[in-house]
Amino acid sequence: MIATGEHYRGPEHRNSRIRAALDKASATINQLRPRNYADGTTPWVNPIFIIAGSLGEPDFEGTRLGHFGKKDKGLVVEISMPQAIINARDLRAPIVKGLRMANAAAFHFFHDKGMDFPLREAEELVSRVEGQLAEFA
Secondary structure (H helix, E strand, C coil): CEEEEEEEEEECCCHHHHHHHHHHHHHHHHHHHCCCCCCCCCEEEEEEEEEEEEECCCCCCCCEEECCCCCCEEEEEEECCHHHHCCCCHHHHHHHHHHHHHHHHHHHHHHHHHCCCCCCHHHHHHHHHHHCHHHHH
């Protein structure tokens, strides 16, 4: 399953288009995922979007693995969102791509640990997010 988050590298994003798009993506995921996703029975991924701003750019490209919680089986995957992406008209594509990359990273991470990440269900959630972000395409 999926639980998203954001880290904004600047206060200018308070009322920004990228914030609106990520808030909508997060709300969609929160509404559709199982309530007990983080109970420790099934691995889950926590994609964190790192948003460029006046305080700097992300210090990596693409995705990178973060903290893994052994107890709740949650894995943080950070997703770089540089200024060039934030300035683009189409925000839906990079958000969806980032979520799919996070799912793939989680699948491989958990596979290497002998755990079954529910990739199909996670990808279905991302497809639903994609449909909800039409106004940001």
